[in-house]
């Protein structure tokens with residue numbers, strides 16, 4: 001377990017327990033449990049694929065920090081911080097990742113760009129992702145309580161080859177969104193184009 005993981009002070013002045021308490025105050029219990037499972041899953045992947053365990057822990061814990069805010073908070077942030085005005089046309093599914101770092105910086109005092117990018121990209125992916133960013137994207141998708149058609153395959157591929165896992169999730173999510181007639185955020189398509197056609201994924 002990671003209760004013995006001691007933070008260095010480089011990325012947050014909080015201890016892990018202090019950070020957990022701040023996150024818990026913003027999330028319902030099921031969501032708080034989810035972010036801790038994502039943290040654990042991500043740490044295991046960090047050990048396998050060689051990412052910084054402390055940064056991985058922090059990114060896993062904060063990835064859904066903004067998930068339970070009212071829409072008005074996001075619209076205010078998009079306006080106040082002069083973010084891309086098109087963001088106002090989207091919804092919580094996109095905002096909690098893309099806009100979430102604005103709250104993480106100001107409320108949690110976490111400024112590390114790789115941690116913030118791991119949050120920004122955790123829902124849509126990104127054409128370029130560092131190992132840490134890929135790990136948070138995958139851990140969110142395959143944490144032990146996830147249960148959907150294809151999750152076993154996603155876990156198996158991610159254990160075998162992190163990039164293959166990224167390609168699989170990207171393909172699977174876009175396929176699902178299209179089947180559900182959902183709006184596709186442009187970044188989701190950019191991620192698909194960067195990852196899927198060249199991935200060697202077999203249909």
Ligand code: GDP
Pocket residue numbers: 064067093094097122123124140173177182183184185186188
């Ligand atoms: P969670 O926050 O742990 O539940 O997981 P995610 O942040 O990965 O996903 C949040 C939701 O966003 C999921 O229901 C995804 O299917 C959805 N999502 C991902 N990409 C897109 C997109 O391009 N458009 C829309 N409309 N939804 C998306």
Ligand code: FE
Pocket residue numbers: 063064067096097122123
């Ligand atoms: Fe999320």
Ligand code: FE
Pocket residue numbers: 034038063064140
């Ligand atoms: Fe999540």
